[in-house]
Amino acid sequence: MAIRGLLWLALLFVIAVVFALAGRFDTGQVLLVYPPYRVDISLNLFIVALVVVFIVLYAATRIIRNIWRMPQRVAAYRARSRVVKAQAALRDAIGNLYAGRFSRAEKAARDSLAHDANRGAAGLIAANAAHRMHEYARRDEWLAKIDAPDWQDARLMATADMRADGRDADGALAALLEIQSQGGRRIHAQQIALRAQQQLKNWGEVLKLVKTLEKREAIHPAVAVRLRQLAAENLLRDRRHNADALLELWNSLSPAERHSPRLADLAAELLVTLNRPQDARKIVEEGLAQNWDARLLRRYPDTAGGGDALPLIQKAEGWQKERPDDADLMFTLGRLCLHQQLWGKAQAFLEAALKLADNEPLKIRSHRALARLHEQLGDAAKASEHYRESALAMNVV
Known part of the structure; x- marks a missing residue:
């Protein structure tokens, strides 16, 4: 800025020198007549007077214009100030939310609503903060205020996530169903659905979701194995009164699940209870062929039922x-x-x-x-x- 000012000052000096040199050789006169008055001035003075008058009129016009627009400028300044404060409040809300200061986060989010463009983001932050404080009614009020079309996917996903976290599995699945009706299939939505189906003990859906998430590498392998086993266990127990349904389910399981000693032991126990020792024996023997396990060995004598145990003894001696x-x-x-x-x-x-x-x-x-x-x-x-x-x-x- 200082260099620019010096350049302008030098330019003005050059212009002044040029005008001074040009004025020395100018002998022109300007005659102004307004009867009964008569003014005779040099051309140089007249040009200078014109420049001065122009500058004065321009300055007066600017001053009057600025005075006229003063209310608008004040209103614009106040609006900019509100936006700056609202943006600062939104940043504070995010920081307080992740710092665990949920009450402050909700208050800051409320302050950021001074700028209408913050309504969606502020609503999500405030709803999350209220949810963390277990204020579920207030959380739903915040979510209901998010009415912008561009924020509906985010609102529904946040609703599903928070409802699943609050053990409201039906509410979570309803929000996910609305997302799917709009053509959305997201990994995070399937992860939320998995939690909700676990809470509702819909083990068939749990098994499907685990397999889908495994293919997309969206779940830890150890967690996937445990959930598959848990789902299969409960599905087997649900069929503990029907041997045919139990065997049909067992055959539909993947080889990795059928070779699990825990699941094989449970299936054999249920089949023995249902007086199907031969089927139980087959499951135990297949399980031992893949994974030698003490649980299956302890279950093996039960598969003899009330019949002849000599074939089992011969197998075990082998x-x-x-x-x-x-x-x-x-x-x-x-x-x-x-x-x-x-x-x-x-x-x-x-x-x-x-x-x-x-x-x-x-x-x-x-x-x-x-x-x-x-x-x-x-x-x-x-x-x-x-x-x-x-x-x-x-x-x-």
């Missing part, structure tokens, strides 16, 4: 050749031999399981099984001894 030191397998063989009333083999397997057991629960089960075995053989002393050992092991646990 496993024993591959795993001669597996305590849980020894315990399973002992139970199967008890079922088949093979007392000698049952005692040998159970005592081997007791010797190999590396955890107290298995020792307790082995002692109890041996106690029942000796009761069947009429040896009350040994039965009492094993009951006592199981009780002592329970106290340790």
Whole structure:
């Protein structure tokens, strides 16, 4: 700015010098006659007078114009001031919201409404702050004030998210349904829908949403595995009175889910209860073929039902050749031999399981099984001894 001023000053000096040099050679005169007056002045003076008059008139015109427009300028200044304050209040609202000062955030958002363009953003911030303070009625009032068409998607998404967070699953799904009716399919909407369906225990929908989110890599793999198992467990329990429906659901599950020891154990338990031991046995054997697990081994003797356990014993003895030191397998063989009333083999397997057991629960089960075995053989002393050992092991646990 200083350099520009110096340049203008130099230019004015140059112009003055030019006019001064030009005036030395000008001998012209200007005659002004207004009877009975007569004025005779030099041309140079006349030109200077014209310039001065122009400058005075221009300045007077500007002054009058500025005075005339003063109310408008004051109104514009006040409007700009309100906008600046409203924008500052909106920034404060965002900062207070993420700082956890929800009451201040809501107040700042209310102050930012002095500028109409802030209505959508301020409404979302204030609704979020009210939601965090569990003021759900006030939250809904703020959301209802967001009426701009461009902000409707944001309003509906925020409504669904906050309602799901507030355990209002039906309200969340209603908002998501409205978004979908407008042609929107977003990952975040599916994540909110997953939370809402979990709350409503719609496990079929939960399973579908988990698979969709997995494909889009929008859910952690460990969380997806847990939710798939939880959904499948509850779907199996919902069909605990209908063996055919349960098997139909089991066959519809993915291989990873069917090979889960937890799910296979649950499905086998429900089928045994429904007097379908053969189907339960098939599930357990398939599960053990994929994942060798103690739970499935403990469930295996139950799949004999009231029938012949010799095929199961032969199958388990085949496993024993591959795993001669597996305590849980020894315990399973002992139970199967008890079922088949093979007392000698049952005692040998159970005592081997007791010797190999590396955890107290298995020792307790082995002692109890041996106690029942000796009761069947009429040896009350040994039965009492094993009951006592199981009780002592329970106290340790």
